[in-house]
Amino acid sequence: MNRRPTFLITMLGFGFAFFYVPILSMVVYSFNASRLATVWGGFSTKWYVSLFSNKQVIEALTLSLKIALVSATLATILGTLAGIALVRFTKFRGRTLFSGLVTAPLIMPEVITGVSSLIFFLLLANWIGWPAQRGFTTITLAHITFSMVFVTTIVQARLLQSDRAIEEAAMDLGSRPWQVLWDITLPVISPAILSGWLLAFTISLDDVVITSFTTGPGSTTLPLLIWSKVKLGVTPDINALATLMVLVVGLGVVIAGIAMNRAEARRMADERLAYRAQG
């Protein structure tokens, strides 16, 4: 291969244009004065004003954030336990089924997860009278179930890399099992737990399909609101909403990325210092 791979660099340029031109176009048109979402009619910030005065949007955002907070937290607890169980306990009854249950939701088409959750909740309501109404609770239960396995995947990968000898050393030195878990295992996998939580939070905040099946009257999350508007066509206030979301998420990811790089660099510097001190 030649030293300056012109073709590959061109493809990279084309690919990134493909990724970002639609998003940029949406950002530009969010400042469009025209009601016609695709025809330019001068600069205006009126769609942002109408967005912030729209009670529906604010309510939907609040509901989405609540569901995402609760479901991400519970999914992180359950997902982390599952990850520890799969890596640390190599033999227990039903382990094959368990590892299958942890992988299946990852590849299950969302529409099937949605339909099966809805049938499940409807039958439960029919048999035991609960859940009498679908809404916050049923959406949250469904979100926990399909986002916890993503946490498990991340935690599992981190645990497999970690050095188990430290845990054994702590045991030998007389730590009790819960102390080992609390003082060693959890701190070692804490970056994975944090990434898992963030992923579960984003997945919940972004989900349309499963939410649309498990929601009930009056419980409209932000993606469901966008979904119902977008089905009718392109509207300028959605452009404004999209721009804000891209901005918030983009900044968040960039800041998180920089912070993680810094932490990694500091950790490596500390390790170097430690080795030098030893030698």
Add this chain to the structure above:
Amino acid sequence: MNWFHRRGWRDLIIGLPYLWLALFFLVPFLIVVAMSVATKTPTAPPFSFGGEHPWVNLETYQRLVSEPLYLRAFLISLMNAAGTTVFCLLLGYPMALGLTRVSRSARNILLMLVILPFWTSFLLRVYAWMGLMGKSSWFNQGLTDAWNWLVPADWAVKSLPMMHSNFAVILVMVYTYLPFMILPLYASLERLDPTLDEAALDLGSRPWQVFLDVTLPQSVPGIIAGGLLVFIPAAGELVIPTLVGDASTPMIGRVISDQFSQARDWPMASAVAVALLALMVGPTMLYSHYQARAEGSK
């Protein structure tokens, strides 16, 4: 070795997530499987076992294979998913290879730019293309001008009919799933030894020969992983075909959703779901086979 293999701890750590997944994932899934052999009734809930029909009613599956609506939906889903996979590969492979050829600092930034769209709303990424493909958008008009300039005058059009077509579905699926292709490809290409390329060049191979004989064969696991990560979700996609697809040729996800919510035919929705899953078993097994092999070779 058995550092916290005390019964209480062990049972809690295994038991909690196990019970949760069994109750909220396995049980609903088994209900769907059972539902696919139930009989549709006008009652609420709209199904029953037994009655006029035997306990296991296979009529739904007979309709599934005999009525053209379902076969066509499966065919269109598989074609759109295959098309998406091929175009993701054609665009993603050179991008992944390009990523291995840029400086390390540029690479980190570019990788972040590949992942960034993942974190923004999926729905809004689809929506962005609805804006671009609309008849009066700058993008559609620009392409229309190019088309009118290229073709003879009597083929000229006012705007290109991009929205509500399988073309639109594939385009938007490529857009949303491309990172799934790039990342595993990059992971497998990055591990390759650059001295092999140099050796081949020194021995007189031409650059494209080096690519075909050295790079491509070594990246097959990445191609398979990326391909399946794109193909599997694309085949079951619901949101994209609903928003930008042609309603007269629904994909399988749409059929499941419509049978359930509109026709209130729970057994048929369940049977279509089971059939879709059965189709995915093969690709999934292939994927885990290659994953296991990739992990074994590390």
